[in-house]
Amino acid sequence: MMKNESRFETLARLARSEAPPRVDVAGRVIAILSAEQVRLDRASDKPLMWLAAFSSAVAVPAAVLAVIVYNNWVGPLFEISQAIAWVTQ
């Protein structure tokens, strides 16, 4: 057991002195982060676009409904006012 342990420790100590390969990731990391930023900017616009679309979708039927209600409401009133005008003549 000791033999294996000391062999392992010797190898590990040797391994510690190994020089790792050089890396240069600065350019790629900055590119990834820039792309991510663009994606996030686009994603942040999406809720506003959905809100605008939803508002338009609700506004058009509401306007149509408002015209119908206005006509139904104003029609009988107009008839009554006509009748009153005829009586008073």
Add this chain to the structure above:
Amino acid sequence: MALPVVSGRIGSIGLEQFWAGLVRAVVDSVSVVEDRRPDAPDAAEFEDVRQSRQGDSDAYRRLIERHQEQVGGILWRFSRDRLVHEELVQDVFVEAYMSLRSYRGKAPFHHWLSRIATRVGYRYWKQTARRRETENFTIEEWDQVPDGSAEQMDPSEAASLVHRLLAQLRPRDRLVLTLRYLEGCDVAETARRTGWTRGMVKVQAVRAKKKLEKLVAKAGKGLE
């Protein structure tokens, strides 16, 4: 520590102003003490961190260039495949940028990065373990290492052998032995990097060593 308390002046300035000054002075003195810690980050580096948080890519590039070698050294223990190794280093800096706001500047930046690097490397091991991608290791290689002249082995060869041997263990066991023996971390440093308690590190290290011994014994004539 310079407090703005001068006897006789308290009455002449408003009580509110006095308390505000007192609080400011205490805060300043605390930050001065923290800045003077021997392991505190240097001013230029902290300035780069601050500018990076505000989106300055040149500042972050400087930080990467300053620390990529050290991070590369840590991750070389996690993968000896050059492509994977580079990807892992890259992941560390992307992850570090995403959590840059959590860096408070109380410890050197490279300490903070080494924790992230360990986490990224450990995650990679867990993924490869899930895919059951184990590296080849034969007991013959282990037995071929001469006891007397192991010291004369090429460091790269030794590292490769230890790496493949440890790859036979579960990621958790592998992590603790890698940090303790390959990175040369003491118990406190291992605990800091892994986020485990010191007691847990000790227990895990003993267990992992036993498992390693069993593995060598099981694979062949390992025991004396």
